[in-house]
Amino acid sequence: MTIRTESPGAIVIQPGTIVPGRARGVAPLRREGPAKLTGAAKYADDLVFPGAWYGLTIRSTDAHATFTALDLDPVFDWSKVVVVTAADIPGDNIVSSIKSDQPILVPVGGEIQHHAEPLVLIAAPDRETLRAARRHARIGTDPLPAVFDPLVSDHEFARYSIGAGDVDAAFAAADLILEGEYRVGHQEQLYIENNAMIAVPRDDGGVTVHGSLQCPYYVHAALKRGLALTDEQAQVVQAETGGGFGGKEEFPSVIGLHAALLAGKAGRPVRMIYDRHEDIAATTKRHPAIVRHRTGVTRGGRLVAQDIEVIMDGGAYCTLTPVVLSRGALHAGGPYRCPNVRIRARATRTNTPPNGAFRGFGAPQTEFAAETHLNRIAEALAISPLEIRRRNVYVPGDATPTGQILRDSVAGEEVLERAAEASEFERLRTRLGSARTGRDGSGTIPGSALRTGVERVASGIGLALAWHGAGFTGSGEVHIGSVASIELTAAGAIRVLTASTEMGQGTKTIFPQLVSETLGVPFDDVEVADADTAFVPNSGPTVASRTAMVVGGLLIQAAVRLRAEVEAATGGRFADTYRAYASAHGPLRIDQRFEPYPGVAFDDATYTGDAYPAFGWAACVARVDVDLDTGEVHVLDVVAADDIGRVIHPVLAEGQVEGGTLQAIGYATVEEIKLRDGRYLNDRLATYIIPTALDAPRISTILVEAPFGSVPHGAKGVGELPMDVGAPAVIAAIADATGVWINDLPASPERILAAMANLTAVAGLRPGASEPGAA
Amino acid sequence: MTVYRFAVNGAATEVDVPGMRRLLDVLREELALTGTKEGCGEGECGACTVLLDGAPVDSCLVPVCQVDGADVRTVEGLAGSGPAASSGPGTPPGPPVLDALQAAFLETGGAQCGICTPGMLMSARAYLDAGGGPDEDAIRGAIAGNLCRCTGYTKIIDAIALAARDRIGGMA
Numbered sequence: 004m005t006i007r008t009e010s011p012g013a014i015v016i017q018p019g020t021i022v023p024g025r026a027r028g029v030a031p032l033r034r035e036g037p038a039k040l041t042g043a044a045k046y047a048d049d050l051v052f053p054g055a056w057y058g059l060t061i062r063s064t065d066a067h068a069t070f071t072a073l074d075l076d077p078v079f080d081w082s083k084v085v086v087v088t089a090a091d092i093p094g095d096n097i098v099s100s101i102k103s104d105q106p107i108l109v110p111v112g113g114e115i116q117h118h119a120e121p122l123v124l125i126a127a128p129d130r131e132t133l134r135a136a137r138r139h140a141r142i143g144t145d146p147l148p149a150v151f152d153p154l155v156s157d158h159e160f161a162r163y164s165i166g167a168g169d170v171d172a173a174f175a176a177a178d179l180i181l182e183g184e185y186r187v188g189h190q191e192q193l194y195i196e197n198n199a200m201i202a203v204p205r206d207d208g209g210v211t212v213h214g215s216l217q218c219p220y221y222v223h224a225a226l227k228r229g230l231a232l233t234d235e236q237a238q239v240v241q242a243e244t245g246g247g248f249g250g251k252e253e254f255p256s257v258i259g260l261h262a263a264l265l266a267g268k269a270g271r272p273v274r275m276i277y278d279r280h281e282d283i284a285a286t287t288k289r290h291p292a293i294v295r296h297r298t299g300v301t302r303g304g305r306l307v308a309q310d311i312e313v314i315m316d317g318g319a320y321c322t323l324t325p326v327v328l329s330r331g332a333l334h335a336g337g338p339y340r341c342p343n344v345r346i347r348a349r350a351t352r353t354n355t356p357p358n359g360a361f362r363g364f365g366a367p368q369t370e371f372a373a374e375t376h377l378n379r380i381a382e383a384l385a386i387s388p389l390e391i392r393r394r395n396v397y398v399p400g401d402a403t404p405t406g407q408i409l410r411d412s413v414a415g416e417e418v419l420e421r422a423a424e425a426s427e428f429e430r431l432r433t434r435l436g437s438a439r440t441g442r443d444g445s446g447t448i449p450g451s452a453l454r455t456g457v458e459r460v461a462s463g464i465g466l467a468l469a470w471h472g473a474g475f476t477g478s479g480e481v482h483i484g485s486v487a488s489i490e491l492t493a494a495g496a497i498r499v500l501t502a503s504t505e506m507g508q509g510t511k512t513i514f515p516q517l518v519s520e521t522l523g524v525p526f527d528d529v530e531v532a533d534a535d536t537a538f539v540p541n542s543g544p545t546v547a548s549r550t551a552m553v554v555g556g557l558l559i560q561a562a563v564r565l566r567a568e569v570e571a572a573t574g575g576r577f578a579d580t581y582r583a584y585a586s587a588h589g590p591l592r593i594d595q596r597f598e599p600y601p602g603v604a605f606d607d608a609t610y611t612g613d614a615y616p617a618f619g620w621a622a623c624v625a626r627v628d629v630d631l632d633t634g635e636v637h638v639l640d641v642v643a644a645d646d647i648g649r650v651i652h653p654v655l656a657e658g659q660v661e662g663g664t665l666q667a668i669g670y671a672t673v674e675e676i677k678l679r680d681g682r683y684l685n686d687r688l689a690t691y692i693i694p695t696a697l698d699a700p701r702i703s704t705i706l707v708e709a710p711f712g713s714v715p716h717g718a719k720g721v722g723e724l725p726m727d728v729g730a731p732a733v734i735a736a737i738a739d740a741t742g743v744w745i746n747d748l749p750a751s752p753e754r755i756l757a758a759m760a761n762l763t764a765v766a767g768l769r770p771g772a773s774e775p776g777a778a
Numbered sequence: 779m780t781v782y783r784f785a786v787n788g789a790a791t792e793v794d795v796p797g798m799r800r801l802l803d804v805l806r807e808e809l810a811l812t813g814t815k816e817g818c819g820e821g822e823c824g825a826c827t828v829l830l831d832g833a834p835v836d837s838c839l840v841p842v843c844q845v846d847g848a849d850v851r852t853v854e855g856l857a858g859s860g861p862a863a864s865s866g867p868g869t870p871p872g873p874p875v876l877d878a879l880q881a882a883f884l885e886t887g888g889a890q891c892g893i894c895t896p897g898m899l900m901s902a903r904a905y906l907d908a909g910g911g912p913d914e915d916a917i918r919g920a921i922a923g924n925l926c927r928c929t930g931y932t933k934i935i936d937a938i939a940l941a942a943r944d945r946i947g948g949m950a
Contacts (some may be wrong), residue, residue, distance in 0.1 A: 040857075041853065246891040701914075
């Protein structure tokens with residue numbers, strides 16, 4: 004189901020005006036769809052490089068230790084293979100990122116900071132020799148005391164403080180103060196294609212890396228620094244990429260460096276293809292977080308004070324943690340007007356594998372807490388979850404905790420009403436509530452008032468609302484200064500040149516769609532160049548739901564210029580004259596550089612101003628059945644209403660909402676990484692569970708359009724938004740069904756049963772995990 | 779090593795490999811049919827699903843010795859191709875003509891990143907070949923062994939239902 008609307012805050016489009024990206028008529032089919040559907044699409048492990056060797060990584064089995072020795076057993080003929088240690092690294096032994104704290108390989112004598120940390124690399128001509136070499140290499144370590152609890156760690160990666168008004172005075176005047184603590188654990192991105200890179204030595208002493216990745220220029224920067232290469236010597240080419248979700252944002256730099264080091268030493272191509280076990284054991288996860296809320300409200304349910312503390316577990320190295328934490332903190336209050344706010348956020352180091360980017364990037368953690376807390380406030384005040392949101396949701400003119408005035412493209416109210424209406428939220432909630440109060444509580448669960456002799460399944464409905472800042476946080480976009488280009492070739496082809504990658508979300512379809520609409524040529528006449536750093540400009544990383552909004556906007560601007568230049572020269576319509584122009588004048592390339600959006604300013608020092616150029620808004624209603632004997636949750640159906648500015652391609656946009664919603668449902672119900680002594684215990688697909696088609700609900704999507712006025716097409720991005728809102732909706736539905744709040748994700752059967760029985764004895768295996776219902 | 783003979787997408791095939799080599803590796807590395815993907819190597823994700831005598835199997839769990847004499851179908855065998863080209867491995871393919879199921883995936887948006895798609899298509903093909911209809915619950919059951927992380931399954935189910943309806947409509 005797609006319902007597209009004009010919101011009250013929408014830009015008025017003059018009749019006859021062409022708005023690029025406006026879905027008109029039949030949307031084009033996915034550009035690379037036929038290749039994917041016939042098996043012709045080449046993912047990294049499908050690429051053939053004659054003579055390529057196979058590489059592997061020897062990893063630590065300690066969480067914290069000194070790497071004392073590498074012993075290569077002389078029984079094995081080491082001349083058949085290559086071994087790379089930190090001593091072989093020609094440049095800095097640093098994985099280029101925000102901080103220079105993560106080594107490419109721990110040197111002998113150096114400090115191992117987490118389980119599965121890379122120590123030594125081996126490459127061999129075939130897998131059997133590779134395995135034999137691995138068996139004959141032994142690692143010596145001296146264990147050191149390890150820290151697993153982010154609350155006791157004394158090493159901070161980042162800290163932010165955001166504030167408005169007088170929180171203490173407001174608490175003194177509040178009618179009700181409610182406190183709560185919420186915890187979320189690691190979540191694995193679980194793209195179905197594991198991380199994979201193949202490095203090929205170049206004649207100029209450099210290296211070309213082909214792989215599964217989101218951000219070609221991140222890998223490019225990492226290769227330059229770690230291998231001491233020039234811009235030209237480092238080349239990164241994206242292969243078809245089987246899902247990313249943030250898991251191929253920063254991690255490909257690590258595996259790319261490893262493949263390149265081996266290829267350099269072996270003097271031939273080297274394939275580094277992770278299997279699932281290695282991918283789960285060693286690559287980044289969503290940051291675990293502890294979020295504490297103290298909220299003051301009036302009797303009428305208006306928020307008067309929010310005091311929020313966020314603690315994230317960064318793992319052993321910084322990666323992107325400061326930015327994840329920043330986004331988490333900026334979204335921590337939820338999309339609600341509150342004049343007095345204090346948000347304190349910090350991220351600390353533990354001896355666990357580093358955490359990193361994952362769809363939502365800090366916001367799903369803090370918005371789960373904010374929404375669950377607000378639902379508990381509504382329950383305490385006996386106000387409907389819908390009504391309390393109506394009373395507090397941001398409207399145009401409201402100020403956020405950073406002092407950002409929300410001027411246009413504000414659609415919190417609309418997504419809320421659309422989702423509530425389509426799901427018949429109030430009617431179903433009333434009906435399910437009466438069914439619940441009719442139960443006599445004679446069941447088998449100790450302490451549960453719900454299970455009766457005849458009724459084993461309880462039904463519930465839950466609602467949540469979220470906002471998601473569009474594009475980079477703060478001044479990030481200005482610092483990056485992306486460039487997107489369009490080239491009219493001498494042969495008369497039109498080609499889009501960007502480093503923005505296709506990983507399933509539809510980049511290769513919407514870019515030619517936007518450009519062809521602007522140029523007035525057929526969709527099929529616009530080509531998209533491969534994301535190859537030798538040919539495409541740095542249009543920034545494919546992250547933060549910025550591709551459609553930021554890079555799409557740059558491409559439209561470039562297309563406008565290209566069209567004007569050609570039409571000025573030929574005097575005819577672009578579509579009719581560009582081929583003649585190309586043969587007469589030769590190629591023409593337009594490079595469009597990002598210019599700050601007018602009126603958007605953020606002060607990184609004081610954390611005030613416009614944290615994002617605009618926000619997307621999402622509401623989600625979930626219906627669940629809970630088996631009161633087993634604690635199993637069945638999510639029956641979900642209505643998701645998402646304001647994404649402008650819908651460029653309805654099928655692709657709905658696909659983003661549906662997929663993001665199911666990832667959020669997995670986060671809420673089944674996805675959990677368990678740790679022991681800093682090691683992931685369930686590091687296989689047999690033990691890390693994601694929803695199957697039988698677990699997935701029917702997801703109905705409502706696409707709302709409140710366009711962002713500073714980009715020509717009005718799009719705000721869609722990828723991350725649905726990830727923020729699904730989990731709290733499911734948790735609210737479970738509470739509606741059972742009467743218990745699960746404050747510690749996921750709402751596993753064990754946690755639900757324990758909460759219903761008011762038990763506090765469910766073992767929390769992850770660091771500092773709280774007991775269910777402890778808040 | 780032993781010679782194993784079987785049909786792949788209708789073409790007689792012969793490989794000389796250790797009998798415990800995974801069918802997945804034989805397809806990808808000996809026969810260059812890389813459309814079949816590895817997602818987990820332990821039978822959990824279904825990305826490597828192929829049809830073995832018409833039944834969907836995880837090719838990562840099937841040693842090639844079990845395939846001797848069998849009929850194997852992979853994603854490469856679904857689409858038709860230009861009249862000049864045959865569909866045998868190693869033959870240059872003609873321009874692909876998507877079959878009804880692939881066309882339905884393209885139309886509904888059933889493929890996003892595409893890595894689960896070949897396996898998903900093979901499970902769906904087996905379901906349709908066995909007479910499966912557009913019933914949503916039945917389709918969910920048929921693809922329960924194929925994990926997808928992109929779509930939330932909604933559009934995959936829509937695609938299979940569309941192909942089932944088209945076939946029913948076509949027969950009516």
